[in-house]
Amino acid sequence: MRLRVALALAFLGALLTGLGPLPGLVAPGAPAAYPSWPLLLVLALLPPALAVALIRRGEPAAGAAVLVGAAVLVPGRVGTDLQFAVDPGGAARPEVLELHELAHFTPALGFWLLMTGHLAVLLAGLFALRRSGHESGAGTQRQGVLAMVLCVGALGAIGVLMAPFRSEDPFLVAEPALDGPLPVLVGSALLAIAAAGGAGLLAGSADPEIARGGLFGVASGLAAVAVPPLVSVLVLDDLRFEWGPVLMLVAAVALAALGVPAGRAAAEADPQDLRLPALTRLLTLAGVFALVAGAIAVLAAIAPHVSMPFGLRDPSTYPARMLWPAGSVLLVVGAGLLVPSAALRLRPVLPVVWVVLPLAAAGSLDAVFTAVQAAGAQVGIGAWASGLAVLPAAVAAVLAAIAGAVERDDVDLTEMAMRRSVLGPSLLALVLGAGAFSLPVLTAPDYTAPGVFTAFGTTSWGLVLAMAAVVGATVLAPMCRPQRAAALLCGAAVVVAVRVVQYPLTSDRLPESAPGLGLWFGIGCLLVLLGTAAAASRAPKPTS
Structure with a gap:
C-alpha cells in the first residue's frame, strides 16, 4: 500500500511539475520562450515510469529507490524555483518563463501548481523510503563503484554551480550560482549536495536493488535539470552554450550506467560465470562509443566550423586541427577494445585518453564563440560535431571505468x-x-x-x-x-x-x-x- 501511494504521488507530482507552468508562473502573464511542456512532462514522468518498470520486473525495492533518488533533488529544485516568487528576472529559465519588460510580478497559479508538484514528489520519496528500508554499507564488490559514483556526483555538482548558458537578452540574465540571487544560490547548493552526497548514500546501500534504483532516480532527476538549458540554447538565438548543463548530463548518464554494477547482488553460484560476460559486454560497448566519438571528431575536423562574413578570416581553422589527433586516438583505442586479446590491456587507457576530445573541442569552440560574438559568424556543422563528440567519449570512459570495477572483483587487493x-x-x-x-x-x-x-x-x-x-x-x-x-x-x-x-x-x-x-x-x-x-x-x- 505504501508503494502504491508513493507511485500515485509521484505521477501526480510529475504531471504538476511538467504541466503546472502552462497557466503562467507570474502575473502579469509571461509565457515560456518556446513550447517546452512536452519535454518537461517527459522528464518529469521518467522517475515514476522507471519505478513502475522495475516493480513489474519483480524488483519493488529498486522501484521504491527510484522515487527516493528523484526526491533527493527536490529541496534544491524548490530553492531555485522560489526565485519566480522573489524576482522572476533572475531565474534564467526560458523553458517556462520569458520576460519582455521590467514590472512588479507576483506568483500566479502556475507557480503554486509547480510547488505542489515538488511537494508531491518529495512525499512520494518519503513513502518509498519507508518501503525500501534503506541501510548503509556497500559490500566489498561495490566499493569501486561507490568511489566512481562519488566522483561522478562531484562532476554533476560542479555543473550545477556553473552558468546554464550565456545570454544576450537583457531580460534573461544567466550567472553562475555563486554570483546569482540568494534563492538560486541556496537551491543550486542543495542540488550540488544531492547530486554527490545523495547518489553516494544510495549507492552505499547494503541492498543492491536500492543501490541500482537510487542511482537511476538521481540520474533521472539530474537529467531533468540539465536538459532544458541545452534545448533552450538550441532553439533560442540569444543564448550561447555553456559547459554546466553538459557536465550535469554526463553525470546523469554516468550515474545511470553505474546503477548496473551497483545493483549486482553477491554471486550465488560461480562469480566468474556472471562477471566475464558482463566484462566483455562493457568492453565492447566502450569500444563502440570510443569509435563513434573518434569518427565524429574526425568529421568535425573536416567540416567547416563557422561561416564568416565576407572578407573576414576564419579563426577556427587552426584550433580545429587538434581534432585530428584527438579523433585518431579515440579511433585507435576504440578499435583495440574490440580485439579480445588487447581489450583488457587497453581498458585502463580509455578513462584517461578520452579527455583529448574535450581538450581539442574546447579550443575549437572557443574560436567559434569568439567569431560568432565579435563578427556575427554563423555556426557550422563542424562546431556542432566537435561538441557532440565529447558525449560518446565520456560515455566510453565511464563504461571502461565500470569494466575496471568488474575486473577488480576477481583480484585479491589485500x-x-x-x-x-x-x-x-x-x-x-x-x-x-x-x-x-x-x-x-x-x-x-x-x-x-x-x-x-x-x-x-x-x-x-x-x-x-x-x-x-x-x-x-x-x-x-x-x-x-x-x-x-x-x-x-x-x-x-x-x-x-x-x-x-x-x-x-x-x-x-x-x-x-x-x-x-x-x-x-x-x-x-x-x-x-x-x-x-x-x-x-x-x-x-x-x-x-
Whole structure:
C-alpha cells in the first residue's frame, strides 16, 4: 500500500511539475520562450515510469529507490524555483518563463501548481523510503563503484554551480550560482549536495536493488535539470552554450550506467560465470562509443566550423586541427577494445585518453564563440560535431571505468601496496604535466594564450580536464598492478603528446611564434611517463 501511494504521488507530482507552468508562473502573464511542456512532462514522468518498470520486473525495492533518488533533488529544485516568487528576472529559465519588460510580478497559479508538484514528489520519496528500508554499507564488490559514483556526483555538482548558458537578452540574465540571487544560490547548493552526497548514500546501500534504483532516480532527476538549458540554447538565438548543463548530463548518464554494477547482488553460484560476460559486454560497448566519438571528431575536423562574413578570416581553422589527433586516438583505442586479446590491456587507457576530445573541442569552440560574438559568424556543422563528440567519449570512459570495477572483483587487493620505484618518477611526471597544461606551448608578440591561470575561457576548461586526467593517472599508477599501471601512464603520455603536437599544428597562425614553456614541460613529461610506464610493466608484484 505504501508503494502504491508513493507511485500515485509521484505521477501526480510529475504531471504538476511538467504541466503546472502552462497557466503562467507570474502575473502579469509571461509565457515560456518556446513550447517546452512536452519535454518537461517527459522528464518529469521518467522517475515514476522507471519505478513502475522495475516493480513489474519483480524488483519493488529498486522501484521504491527510484522515487527516493528523484526526491533527493527536490529541496534544491524548490530553492531555485522560489526565485519566480522573489524576482522572476533572475531565474534564467526560458523553458517556462520569458520576460519582455521590467514590472512588479507576483506568483500566479502556475507557480503554486509547480510547488505542489515538488511537494508531491518529495512525499512520494518519503513513502518509498519507508518501503525500501534503506541501510548503509556497500559490500566489498561495490566499493569501486561507490568511489566512481562519488566522483561522478562531484562532476554533476560542479555543473550545477556553473552558468546554464550565456545570454544576450537583457531580460534573461544567466550567472553562475555563486554570483546569482540568494534563492538560486541556496537551491543550486542543495542540488550540488544531492547530486554527490545523495547518489553516494544510495549507492552505499547494503541492498543492491536500492543501490541500482537510487542511482537511476538521481540520474533521472539530474537529467531533468540539465536538459532544458541545452534545448533552450538550441532553439533560442540569444543564448550561447555553456559547459554546466553538459557536465550535469554526463553525470546523469554516468550515474545511470553505474546503477548496473551497483545493483549486482553477491554471486550465488560461480562469480566468474556472471562477471566475464558482463566484462566483455562493457568492453565492447566502450569500444563502440570510443569509435563513434573518434569518427565524429574526425568529421568535425573536416567540416567547416563557422561561416564568416565576407572578407573576414576564419579563426577556427587552426584550433580545429587538434581534432585530428584527438579523433585518431579515440579511433585507435576504440578499435583495440574490440580485439579480445588487447581489450583488457587497453581498458585502463580509455578513462584517461578520452579527455583529448574535450581538450581539442574546447579550443575549437572557443574560436567559434569568439567569431560568432565579435563578427556575427554563423555556426557550422563542424562546431556542432566537435561538441557532440565529447558525449560518446565520456560515455566510453565511464563504461571502461565500470569494466575496471568488474575486473577488480576477481583480484585479491589485500596485498597491493605503493610501488616506490614507480612513485618517484610518477610524482616528477605530475609536476611536469601540470606545467605542460598550465603554461602556454605557443608564444608570440602581443598574444596571450588561453590558459589555466591566464585568459581563462572555454579553452581553459579543456586544459583543466586534461591536466586532471594526467594528475589522476600519475597518482593512481604507483598503487596499481604492473600492467594496469603501465596502461595508465601510457594513457597519460598520449594526452600529453596531444598537448605537445599543438605547437607544430597551430604555430603557423601567428607571426614570429615560438615554443613556450608548456611545450618543453610537455616533452619532458612525455619522456618521463614513457620511461615510468616501461619500468612499471616490469615491476614485480609486491608481497607485502
